[in-house]
Amino acid sequence: MDAKRKDIHNSDIPLLCRACEARHQGVCGALSTDQLVSLNKQSTRKRVNSGVELIGETQRTDSYANIISGVVKLTKMMADGRQQIVGLQFAPDFLGRPFRSDSGITADAATEVNICSFPKAMIDRMIKDTPELEHKLLEQTLKELDEARDWMLTLGRKTASEKVASFLSLIATHINPEWESGPLSFELPLTRSDIADFLGLTIETVSRQMTKLRKEGVIVIRNNRMVEVPDLARLVERASA
Amino acid sequence: MDAKRKDIHNSDIPLLCRACEARHQGVCGALSTDQLVSLNKQSTRKRVNSGVELIGETQRTDSYANIISGVVKLTKMMADGRQQIVGLQFAPDFLGRPFRSDSGITADAATEVNICSFPKAMIDRMIKDTPELEHKLLEQTLKELDEARDWMLTLGRKTASEKVASFLSLIATHINPEWESGPLSFELPLTRSDIADFLGLTIETVSRQMTKLRKEGVIVIRNNRMVEVPDLARLVERASA
DNA sequence: ATCCCGCCTTGACTTTGATCAAACTGCGCT
DNA sequence: AGCGCAGTTTGATCAAAGTCAAGGCGGGAT
CATH class of the missing domain: 2.60.120.10 (Jelly Rolls)
Structure with a gap:
């Protein structure tokens, strides 16, 4: 060689x-x-x-x-x-x-x-x-x-709520791979419709689950695209990764 | 070169x-x-x-x-x-x-x-x-x-009935890739439980959908493992591939 | 043969997420 | 500012698939 x-x-x-x-x-x-x-x-x-x-x-x-x-x-x-x-x-x-x-x-x-x-x-x-x-x-x-195989598990076996948390975790960790702790904010690269197509859900379900995560304090929705995650660990937990 | x-x-x-x-x-x-x-x-x-x-x-x-x-x-x-x-x-x-x-x-x-x-x-x-x-x-x-990506579409967007038909088509065509026309019979390599895990369903739903396909004449169930398909095209149609 | 055990089917009921419909928001445009 | 529009949220209802429970079938062991 x-x-x-x-x-x-x-x-x-x-x-x-x-x-x-x-x-x-x-x-x-x-x-x-x-x-x-x-x-x-x-x-x-x-x-x-x-x-x-x-x-x-x-x-x-x-x-x-x-x-x-x-x-x-x-x-x-x-x-x-x-x-x-x-x-x-x-x-x-x-x-x-x-x-x-x-x-x-x-x-x-x-x-x-x-x-x-x-x-x-x-x-x-x-x-x-x-x-x-x-x-x-x-x-x-x-x-x-x-x-693809990771996502197959998400598509086949996770609940709507876990799917949305999985998606947000995916984007959050992709945007900032070297994250340690503390709040993290980022822009979603997809519309609700795209997120639904990625998760095998409808836009209404995606929206409802986002609202649920917001009300529970897991995420803050600045506007449709900007999301803030006060504690990534708590979000990842929701994803049941 | x-x-x-x-x-x-x-x-x-x-x-x-x-x-x-x-x-x-x-x-x-x-x-x-x-x-x-x-x-x-x-x-x-x-x-x-x-x-x-x-x-x-x-x-x-x-x-x-x-x-x-x-x-x-x-x-x-x-x-x-x-x-x-x-x-x-x-x-x-x-x-x-x-x-x-x-x-x-x-x-x-x-x-x-x-x-x-x-x-x-x-x-x-x-x-x-x-x-x-x-x-x-x-x-x-x-x-x-x-x-994997073909299957992601199946997992995310198909109904239980389409999923089961997709699985049967997959096995049928895999067992006999050079199939032309006429009846085709084969042994399922998976248990109902495995099929459910492959399709993101429960075993009960898999069983019900198999029964439905049987009653509609799309498949014949010889025993739990042996399946006969009188007309593959009709099965593939059900899969909405 | 009979029992047993794993696997499968069926039925009754519940839950999740889809569907249908309406209203709200932010934003670019005139 | 007011309008229109795309994208999003929310609510009411519905259907599909899950859950729980019971029973059937078949093959192997005693």
Whole structure:
């Protein structure tokens, strides 16, 4: 095993992605300087508004992207309109499904989103030449799989109240992963309707459970989007995580 | 790109795994003859009965395994005993979580299961030396992710009746992937209790919905485990897939 | 054969969350 | 300011699934 390979496998220091002009753990971290330079030429930065479809039925999926900022929701829809959010992606996640163009999932911007996108063909080519890239993809895919399975437990076995607490905990800890103690406030990246689709509930039930948590003093609702959590431990408790 | 690399990426012909004495799409497909020989020395075939824990709290996860036959259920459990099956694995799936020992999931034999297991350290070492192996793992992980997300839609948005039909369709099509038309009969690999844990329902609800499908002529229940489906299309329809 | 035990089914009733409907809030617009 | 609108909250009612309880079925052991 050469030193370079070892380095990639043992370290999780994000590398500089010149194409995105940002440090992140997206695909770029595995690339050589030469590859980054050529990627740089083909990549485009985009800013999209909330609600815009990034990958799906209408948008042909001929590109991958790194998320620079914002939140992307991955949604599955049934023929009759029922829908379920099957994943949320934050910076610096990688957006796109390798080796396949359709997975029956659409990706929409939940908030304003900045992405750096590049041609799918280019990345697919680099994957074949660069094992480190495949390693990065495997790590992200495993992370997404863990998250999906955690959420399956929430969808299948938790009560409405536990679901809402789980969602708020998820966002709270994601916004501030290094939190220790004391109050914490943050902006919800989703509307009530999106939260309902993420939790497998209706908007009315989400609203009622939020109200319940507010009345019990577990959360403070500043406005529809801004939430304050005086004691995260108490919220996490409600989630029965 | 050398020919060998290209071959692995473009072909999905299962290779002979000498360690398992079986052709399958598990990890062995990516290995060289030398690697297979050394794997052969360290691997052990095991037959385990239904209900036995393969990976989890008690069983220290220091090994990976290929499933030779049988069905393995991946379960998440809450502190109060509620549990959710987050995945089913069939031959020739690969069993084990790379790069991490605990993922909060236990793997139990749902039926009698035959596995071929090898030391985790050995595979982890081979992963670093053999990009093709990592490619195989990525493919399986993506498949599991797709399945998990499909199931999230089922858990979050389908009715009890649709859930049961979805489960039966899943098993029916898995048992006989090349099915065209005409009646189809198969053995359920799970108990009612397991089915309930997979669907996020109670055993009573599962039982009632099975009875309903039986009375409507969509399925015939030979005995608790044996089910006959006269017209698969009609069942799939009920699943609102 | 009979008993036993695990697994499954069925019935009566309760609870949770969905549905339907109405009203409220914040915000951009004229 | 007043209007309109999207998003949210709240209330009343309803239906779906859960809970509790009893009984049936089948396979293995004595």
